Amino acid sequence: MILALLLARKGVTVKLLEMHSDLDRDFRGDTVHASTLEILDQIGLADGALELPHSRIQEMVITTPTRVLRPITFKRLKTKYPYLAMMPQESFLNYLLGIASRYTNFEILFASTATDLCRDTKNKVVGVEVKQGSTKFNLMCQLVVAADGRFSKIRRMAGFQARDQSPAMDVAWIRVPKREGDQDSFAGFYMANGKLCILLNRPDTWQIGYVFPKGNFAQLRENGIEQLRSSLQQTIPWMDDRVLAINDFKDVRVLKIKADRLDKWYSEGLLLIGDAAHVMSPAGGVGINFAIADAVEAANVLTNRLLQNSVSLSDLAEVQNRRFKPTVTIQKIQAMMMKNLAGRALGAKDFNLPLLARLLLLIPIIRDIPAKIIALGPNPTRIEDP
Numbered sequence: 560m561i562l563a564l565l566l567a568r569k570g571v572t573v574k575l576l577e578m579h580s581d582l583d584r585d586f587r588g589d590t591v592h593a594s595t596l597e598i599l600d601q602i603g604l605a606d607g608a609l610e611l612p613h614s615r616i617q618e619m620v621i622t623t624p625t626r627v628l629r630p631i632t633f634k635r636l637k638t639k640y641p642y643l644a645m646m647p648q649e650s651f652l653n654y655l656l657g658i659a660s661r662y663t664n665f666e667i668l669f670a671s672t673a674t675d676l677c678r679d680t681k682n683k684v685v686g687v688e689v690k691q692g693s694t695k696f697n698l699m700c701q702l703v704v705a706a707d708g709r710f711s712k713i714r715r716m717a718g719f720q721a722r723d724q725s726p727a728m729d730v731a732w733i734r735v736p737k738r739e740g741d742q743d744s745f746a747g748f749y750m751a752n753g754k755l756c757i758l759l760n761r762p763d764t765w766q767i768g769y770v771f772p773k774g775n776f777a778q779l780r781e782n783g784i785e786q787l788r789s790s791l792q793q794t795i796p797w798m799d800d801r802v803l804a805i806n807d808f809k810d811v812r813v814l815k816i817k818a819d820r821l822d823k824w825y826s827e828g829l830l831l832i833g834d835a836a837h838v839m840s841p842a843g844g845v846g847i848n849f850a851i852a853d854a855v856e857a858a859n860v861l862t863n864r865l866l867q868n869s870v871s872l873s874d875l876a877e878v879q880n881r882r883f884k885p886t887v888t889i890q891k892i893q894a895m896m897m898k899n900l901a902g903r904a905l906g907a908k909d910f911n912l913p914l915l916a917r918l919l920l921l922i923p924i925i926r927d928i929p930a931k932i933i934a935l936g937p938n939p940t941r942i943e944d945p
């Protein structure tokens with residue numbers, strides 16, 4: 560959506576395919592970090608986005624029965640947006656769609672699935688086959704951008720192989736009601752009795768991620784909803800009877816935690832960005848922000864080339880070049896977070912950060928580095944011609 564918007568506002572003709580008939584993405588990528596707000600601010604869209612219902616998270620806190628640790632604090636960061644905005648993705652996308660739709664050269668096709676790639680005699684990608692209900696047609700174009708997410712069909716159709724780095728755990732997302740007097744500006748991790756929960760503050764509810772060893776969901780179901788409720792109560796004691804709002808497993812959404820990366824994100828006529836190029840684990844909630852940064856660099860490099868009908872393989876390589884290192888860096892940091900948080904918490908009697916991490920977090924010039932990398936990215940991206 561962001562790439563389509565950035566290209567459309569410069570006069571490039573864009574058709575955005577969405578296989579669903581709306582933009583409803585419950586539980587998906589609601590964590591809008593300062594990096595994205597700064598980008599939106601460059602084109603005058605941050606204020607409008609911040610008028611959408613959202614909550615503001617200023618720190619990520621680790622709570623165990625014996626201690627409270629504060630490894631990530633956004634409020635000291637030098638940015639206009641020293642917080643994480645929890646913004647339901649549906650309203651965020653609809654806001655962007657409203658702006659993009661002002662350009663007559665932009666069109667979104669809902670309920671339209673890319674089912675195959677069209678190639679010319681030299682094997683260059685020259686379009687996609689689209690399925691709309693029972694109709695199929697070919698949409699020919701100068702460049703296909705695959706931004707089709709973690710299950711990217713285009714990645715598969717193009718024959719790209721990913722390096723899998725998935726951690727050995729999955730997460731069940733659950734929603735429980737907020738109450739008057741609940742703390743407002745924090746999110747975090749709760750760890751007790753070998754269990755780990757992620758707690759996110761959404762505008763209207765608490766979102767809980769119950770982390771469990773990969774592949775154990777069938778066991779969780781078998782144990783029953785009562786046991787899940789009681790695990791949540793033990794891990795986050797102040798949830799008390801709020802967990803009664805979880806009626807059955809229909810209220811529980813499982814996210815299979817995946818992390819992978821392609822070595823090459825392009826071929827003639829085709830570019831992959833976002834999760835299609837690199838599936839991000841949920842650690843730090845950076846997934847949408849990295850997908851957006853890819854979109855911005857793609858627009859930076861390709862807008863004029865598209866207008867001149869002269870996109871070359873080296874332009875596509877340049878997009879990957881700009882985004883590859885930050886992606887590798889953040890994925891390494893995410894793997895470290897998963898190992899040192901989830902890995903140490905699951906099944907353990909008590910949790911503490913490694914001694915070295917605790918000591919480093921006491922040093923003022925070092926303590927804000929984790930928050931800075933998560934909020935602003937290892938290599939902040941800017942729109943070059945806002």
Ligand SMILES: Cc1cc2nc3c(=O)[nH]c(=O)nc-3n(C[C@H](O)[C@H](O)[C@H](O)COP(=O)(O)OP(=O)(O)OC[C@H]3O[C@@H](n4cnc5c(N)ncnc54)[C@H](O)[C@@H]3O)c2cc1C
Pocket residue numbers: 576577578579586587588589590671672673674706707708709711712713732813814832833834835839841844845846847848850
């Ligand atoms: C349950 C869950 C929770 C998550 N929580 C967070 C979070 O809190 N914070 C965060 O930053 N990240 C989170 N992520 C990751 C985040 O959602 C992704 O990193 C981010 O959305 C990637 O953006 P994208 O544009 O690459 O892909 P997506 O947002 O996945 O968008 C891909 C789009 O392409 C459409 N599509 C797919 N295939 C086709 C096709 N063949 N034809 C047409 N359309 C197609 C899909 O319907 C979808 O709308 C979460 C992911 C999941 C699964």
